Amino acid sequence: MQVFTGTDAIFPDTLRKAVVTIGNFDGCHSGHQEIFRRTRAHAARIGGVSVVITFHPHPASVVKGITPQLIFTLEEKIQAVEYLGMDCLIIAPFTREFAETQPEVFVKETIVRRIGASGLVVGHDFSFGRKALGDIPFLKRMGSKMGFFVECVDPVSVDGQVISSTYIRKLIQSGDVGAAARVMLHPYRITGHVVHGMARGRGMGFPTANIQPDKALLPAYGVYAVLVSMGDRQYRAVANIGNNPTFGDVGTSIEAFLFDFEGDLYDAELMVEFVDYIRGEVKFADKRYLVEQIELDCRKALDILGKKVS
Structure with missing residues (x-):
């Protein structure tokens, strides 16, 4: 798996026919695994590469000024993404300036100009950019305009409970580590x-x-x-x-x-x-x-x- 910190070394011919997913992916739980599975499937279908964009430090530490209690260290996340068969991981440094980036600028400059993405795969609750304006309807409009497809992956539920990083943190904090393990890699x-x-x-x-x-x-x-x-x-x-x-x-x-x-x-x-x-x-x-x-x-x-x- 290729690992990049930032996108300065990435150009459209670096990652040919890239299918990209974006998120924090803390814990790489069963919901994240389904997103990765769909990303890999699309990449295989078009003969391209599967790409994960994640952020470090966690956006909450910059936007809200708090230190979140995370499931994964950065090293654990890198290991998990590689284990799950992704071709490339881009670790985007999350700064105050980055948080204020207009969604349209991020899509044009990073997703299209730098990566040359053929498609995006995101979770059902995905949003990004200034004031979280980069939601799924926005991405689909940009995809139609810029020439990439967008898939929104439905949440994964177990016994009626939607699996999320927040839910897993609560399980761990309550001591229910067995339940947490059942929806994580380990x-x-x-x-x-x-x-x-x-x-x-x-x-x-x-x-x-x-x-x-x-x-x-x-x-x-x-x-x-x-x-x-x-x-x-x-x-x-x-x-x-x-x-x-x-x-x-x-x-x-x-x-x-x-x-x-x-x-x-x-x-x-x-x-x-x-x-x-x-x-x-x-x-x-x-x-x-x-x-x-x-x-x-x-x-x-x-x-x-x-x-x-x-």
């Missing part, structure tokens, strides 16, 4: 380095890795069945997100106990996939009860994970 992931903690787990027979996450979006406080990857090895594990109320700690921590692992994890980079929710966080009256519960949590996690290791 379970929700965080990556982080192992830092020194209080070593309480080791004293109770469950040495845990304290992970400094790379994302602001975290599942709800509680205990989860997870898969932990380190390099090319993957381990079944149980993880806790919370503030350790039994010990009166302050601040959120992420701790993972890896089954079938012995050794030192300090400073290692781990990737944690949240497979399913086990229980909420509980304050125990005595450390003995906590140990008993951890033993139950471990059995439950192993039951959920089965042989999901590679």
